[in-house]
Amino acid sequence: MSDWLQQNLFAMLQNDAVVNALQAGTVVAVVTAVLGYFVVLRGLSFIGHAVTDIGFTGGAGASLLGLQALWGLLALCIAAALGIGTLGDRARERDVATGVVLAFALGLGALFLYVNTRFVSQPFTLLFGSIFAVDPAITQVMLVIGALCLGMMAVLYRPLLFSSVSPESAEARGVPVRIISMLFLVCMAAAVAEAAQVVGVLLSTALLIGPPATAAFLTARPGPAIALAAVIGVGEAWVGITLAYDSYTWPPGGKGWPVSFFITVLALALYLLARLGQPAYRRRF
């Protein structure tokens, strides 16, 4: 059994596409977990999802122009985040307007994909991700952007935490609440754009919300919650990639199952486990 596992893992790690996928998956899992803690804290899951939906149009547009999808995803995710940040709290109140704009963006993206005859598999890749097909050069770009996001989060950490849980107190203490919110949304947009490369635009919030929400059941301490979310996210990515690699030999055969399927199944399973198995003392409070 262990010989079989050793041989298979060894063979898997000889494969350049798999190694590249593991690198990209690790970067995305860590960055989204850190950003995701604050998304959960600020109650922005829906905004996170809205941002990627608009990013989809950017990805489809970039692909139509013959560019890497990541550039289009990044550009429109960040533009969407800035738009939402400008609206401030009104974004949440303008539910209907947001819904209409989102639907329009998706429709536009659909047109781009329809017109684009270059890549037949593009729609699937964009919507559900295709981590084994990520260009190694793009993985390096993702690493740099991810590092920038983490650096920014390290600088913003305290005032972001403060303005997330007591916005009025933070404002009174002189925290530039609006600017911090903007910078956070830009980082979040970059993180979900990267995640879209791995699990697709439709599922990128699985990595953004899943691991931090799971960690939140196990600890309420911010530092450990962020670290635990990163570990959970990386674990989900690695196990998901391994299973997807292995699934080439599964029925119906001839092709592997999508990584995003495994990652989202793991995300849901761990979330439910943590929810049911959270320490008993926490239920008392």
Next chain:
Amino acid sequence: MSDGVYQSDPARSLLRLDQVALQLGGHSVLRDVSFTVQPGEFIGVIGTNGAGKTTLLRVILGLLRPTSGTVQVFGRSSHRGNPAVGYVPQKQQFDPETPLRGRDLVALGIDGHRWGIPWPSSARRSRVDAALRAVDAYAYANAPIGRLSGGEQQRLLIAQALLATPRILLLDEPLANLDLRSASEVVKLVARIGREQQVTVLLVAHDMNPLISVMDRVLYLAQGRSAIGTVEDVVRPEVLSALYGYPVEVLRVHGRILVVAGTEVLGGGLEQDQHAHDHHVVQRSGLTRSGI
């Protein structure tokens, strides 16, 4: 209006507002607010919804600039981020799964406004512990904030504000949505902190009754105007009628003070009214019948 015994010494005044007016979106929220507060006073800021209580606090904090008039804190113009002015805003709801402990919420009072990641230290920890003990919140400091009751969350927010070692503490409706017992506990706690730490307190409420035993003076706000003095000086039909601009009665029922115009209870009502003006509309006969 009468400043009572406190009128004497403007040089010692901690906080001084002079003819402050403020317009927001073409609407006059404050018209003419003037008062001075001396060190160590406990002031109850009383008024109905829309009287401008929260706006007044935001003006003192330097978050809003008055359209006219002056606001002086320690003899200087008010400015945002003044650590001498502590603020406990109206409580917001936390999701039960919010990944933050009471202790973390309180610690933000030390250095939440600074950039970067905080490094844990024993000095930091003992400061947080002391603040938690000062508000009797040590027992539940490690619980996730969303699992705590309204009164418990209120104590944590007070502890957070105290960690900046303010000389004035502004509390916006800390009693809203609390049951009578929790409300009275919070009032006693704030009064005790004010005494022990020599902090001047401005506590905003729409019902003055829980504050009567602890407050030195009442700052009554109505129609964007203010009156300050002892309860006996201010809460009188002549004074309040002038403030509201229409006839107002003051009733004393079973030791409670009710301010009534027609059939509306304007102040000292029973309701913890967060939501709507209709909470103020209480039939007077109904009130006496229910023995309040």
